[in-house]
Amino acid sequence: MLEKADQIFVLLLHWLVSFLPSNWQHVASVVLCVATIVLLYPALFAIAVLLERKGLGRMQNRYGPNRAGPFGILQPVADGIKSLTKEDIVPFRADALVHFMAPLVLVVAVFMGFAVMPMGRNMVLVDLDASLLFFFAMGASTELSIFMAGWSSRNKYSLLGAMRAVAQMISYEVPLLLSSVVIVMMTGSLSLVKIVEAQNHYSWGLPHWYVFTPWGLAGFVMFVIASMAETNRSPFDLPEGESEIVAGYFTEYSGFKFALFFLGEYVGMFGIAGLGTTLFLGGWSAPFAFLGWVPSWIWFFAKVMAWICFFIWVRGTMPRLRQDQLMNFAWKFVLPMTLVNLMVAALWRFMGEGLLRWAVCSVIVVVAYAAMGRVEMRRGHLGPRSYRYAE
Amino acid sequence: MSFAFYVVAALTLAGGLAAVLLKNLVHCALALTVAFAGLALLFLQLDAQFVGFVQILVYIGAVAILVVFAILLTRGSETPKSSEIFSRTWLAGLVVAAAVFAVLGWAVLQAAPGLPYATVAPMVxxxxxxxxxxxxxxxxxxxxxxxxxxxxxxxxxxxxxxxxxxx
Amino acid sequence: MLGEGLLKGLAETARNFAGSYVSKERLTTVQYPEERVAPIEAARVFPFLVYDGADWEAGLRCVACQICEKECPPKCIYIEKSKDKKPDYVGKPQIYPARFDIDVSVCMSCQICVEVCPFEAIKMDTEFELATQDRFGGLLHDRKQLAKSNEYFHAIHPTEAAEVDARLDEEKAKVEAKAKAAAEAAAAKAAAGAAPAAPPAAKPAEKPAGGGE
The missing domain is CATH 1.20.5 (Single alpha-helices involved in coiled-coils or other helix-helix interfaces)
Structure with a gap:
């Protein structure tokens, strides 16, 4: 029974497909899976937007939206209707074709990433040999769509936003990749399915998630930072800094295209959260051995939503960085930390089992973090900000 | 040679041609990206997943962006005023292109004497x-x-x- | 160590988040249509015309002098003078506004019309729910919509209204004293028996003032 609950979607798919003639079954199952993904994530997007607005409100001691429906739960529906019925304005001087293509490219690239995401036991659309690489390749393509949006609008704020976005995403892609390389080193595979399976065993009831190792924890922290920057989330939301450049690269977008950008941004967030969950938090595996009976997909989506909640929490807390602070942080702190972490992971790999490697690796990570933080803070690249006001 | 191959090859060629023939530099860069993407698809069609993904990651994710940055930060993205289609050094360009093509063609011919061979591509x-x-x-x-x-x-x-x- | 501040910040927002569910006094939001903040006395939104007595049309203080119309920076006031005259609050016959329109969408709540009015006839209202679904007619308020009683004025701006009333009473007293003096003088003159023909037009005009009091 519990097995069935775990595999419910897989069984459902097989049952639905079995009605079709056998040469149609493969195509039908692919179409069904894709349709599920394309419908599921916008639904999650609606939930996340509501969570974000309510959560941010509560952090600022407000109620948040509470008018549309009971407790405001219909707010995403209202937002959706609003953006669908709004006029779609294309600026007179804009490059119409590129302006039209940009949101499509973004949404397509962002949704492609889910093709390789293991969302539960046996619940992966394509089990590629190099699925991690595929995900990063898709993530890299979103940069181009952002540039297209900013450039084609013929608006200085759009262009500034696009330049900021692209510079930031390129800078943070390096630590993002390097912090996940540790996982590949340890698992010996680029396949996300294999990575989850490597983490899905327990000792004394506790899971072998990579986040519970010194290199895993350091990689996790760096991954979280880089993923926030990669999805243009606060405090790295310079590309759309409302107080500086209106709305950044989608200033000139309205109506449905704006909604697509919004959707693309959130689905990208789910993607990177799902990837982080898969790499560091054991994917769909249960956090304790005795909770193994809960269906695996529940764990995956719970972890993704927890990750989103953390993003919201950070957004409610941190002020936006300045461009130079952003770059300093990426190149002078996060990148060296990930490089140190690579070495730590290699050490871990070759030191064999035992407490010694725990001690050595933890010490190296902590010392590197503290020393680098100290140096950067003394130089004024990081740490508390000082403000100068005009006299 | 399947139908998909012809579609992807046409896309790649169209992207490459557009990259050369379009007037707006940024359009050229975007067309070049289309050519890169087509190339990646060709790799994927040959079951070379790793190379295909790396092609996307490196060429679309980094090189295309680099090109775009170079255009935006140096000359400006506006269409040049002059209405000449050919540049002044078209002859030299033609010679260089022909030389590159000759070398590549020679290399291909040397490497695979019987070009349209129909063996199964090895899964790597x-x-x-x-x-x-x-x-x-x-x-x-x-x-x-x-x-x-x-x-x-x-x-x-x-x-x-x-x-x-x-x- | 690096990151301490971030953790402190996260703890603070977490405290706010949890606290907003526990203690009501953290939430400063007023849920507007159902709950309302008590009106602030000094609030000003949009001008209205003050009238005395029960009948708004008869009691309008405005004499259509058109000073406010001329002074209005965005020119949102439109006044048409009447052909006939009617007595004002001191009984002096005055023309009155046959039309007095203010466009809500143009008015910028600067209060200049109030400051220039010599008759204390136009004052600022605290009513702010002026939205309408008719964006052409509905936003143009005519004199009937603008007229509000002196009691209403007292209710929304008690201090200012009291000052205005005091000033008006003083003025009225002055006018009455003057009228009385004039009457006495006339009576004295009549008693002296010298002149029979005082201007007859002025006297009936002054009489209702006394009678009205």
């Missing part, structure tokens, strides 16, 4: 590629790594020098 897993890079091809890999590191340090030095000069 990522693991095998990694093993080959770390085993048989470790020396070239190390040389490339050294070269890239040198380039990286050079870039840092150039940037630092400029900063000091500005102050």
């Amino acid at each position: 897993t990522v693991q095998e590629i990694g093993a080959a890079l770390m085993g048989r091809y470790v020396l070239p890999l190390e040389i490339v790594a050294l070269l890239l590191t040198a380039a990286l340090i050079g870039a840092v030095i150039v940037a630092m020098h400029e900063k000091e000069g500005a102050r």
Whole structure:
């Protein structure tokens, strides 16, 4: 029974497909899976937007939206209707074709990433040999769509936003990749399915998630930072800094295209959260051995939503960085930390089992973090900000 | 040669042609990206997943962006005023292009004498590629790594020098 | 160590988040249509015309002098003078506004019309729910919509209204005293028996003032 609950979607798919003639079954199952993904994530997007607005409100001691429906739960529906019925304005001087293509490219690239995401036991659309690489390749393509949006609008704020976005995403892609390389080193595979399976065993009831190792924890922290920057989330939301450049690269977008950008941004967030969950938090595996009976997909989506909640929490807390602070942080702190972490992971790999490697690796990570933080803070690249006001 | 191959090949060629023929530089860069994407699809069609994904990651994710940045930060993205289709050095360009084409064509012909052969492409897993890079091809890999590191340090030095000069 | 501040910040927002569910006094939001903040006395939104007595049309203080119309920076006031005259609060016959329109969408709540009015006839209202679904007619308020009683004025701006009333009473007293003096003088003159023909037009005009009091 519990097995069935775990595999419910897989069984459902097989049952639905079995009605079709056998040469149609493969195509039908692919179409069904894709349709599920394309419908599921916008639904999650609606939930996340509501969570974000309510959560941010509560952090600022407000109620948040509470008018549309009971407790405001219909707010995403209202937002959706609003953006669908709004006029779609294309600026007179804009490059119409590129302006039209940009949101499509973004949404397509962002949704492609889910093709390789293991969302539960046996619940992966394509089990590629190099699925991690595929995900990063898709993530890299979103940069181009952002540039297209900013450039084609013929608006200085759009262009500034696009330049900021692209510079930031390129800078943070390096630590993002390097912090996940540790996982590949340890698992010996680029396949996300294999990575989850490597983490899905327990000792004394506790899971072998990579986040519970010194290199895993350091990689996790760096991954979280880089993923926030990669999805243009606060405090790295310079590309759309409302107080500086209106709305950044989608200033000139309205109506449905704006909604697509919004959707693309959130689905990208789910993607990177799902990837982080898969790499560091054991994917769909249960956090304790005795909770193994809960269906695996529940764990995956719970972890993704927890990750989103953390993003919201950070957004409610941190002020936006300045461009130079952003770059300093990426190149002078996060990148060296990930490089140190690579070495730590290699050490871990070759030191064999035992407490010694725990001690050595933890010490190296902590010392590197503290020393680098100290140096950067003394130089004024990081740490508390000082403000100068005009006299 | 399947139907998909012709579609992808047409896309790639169209992207490449557009990259050469379009007037707006940014349009050219975007068309080049289409050509890159088509190339990646061709790789994927040949079951070379790793190369295909790396093609997307490196060429679309980094090189295309670099090109775009270079255009935006140097000459400006506006269409040039002059209405001449050919540049002044078209003859030299033609000669260079013909030379490159000749060399490539010669290399291809040398490598595969009976070009349209119909053997099954060998499935190469990522693991095998990694093993080959770390085993048989470790020396070239190390040389490339050294070269890239040198380039990286050079870039840092150039940037630092400029900063000091500005102050 | 690096990151301490971030953790402190996260703890603070977490405290706010949890606290907003526990203690009501953290939530400063007023749920507007159902709950309302008590009106602030000094609030000003949009001008209205003050009238005395029960009948708004008869009691309008405005004499259509058109000073406010001329002074209005965005020119949102439109006044048409009447052809006939009617007595004002001191009984002096005055023309009155046959039309007095203010466009809500143009008015910028600067209060200049109030400051220039010599008759204390136009004052600022605190009513702010002026939205309408008719964006052409509905936003143009005519004199009937603008007229509000002096009691209403007292209710929304008690201090200012009291000052205005005091000033008006003083003025009225002055006018009455003057009228009385004039009457006495006339009576004295009549008693002296010298002149029979005082201007007859002025006297009936002054009489209702006394009678009205």
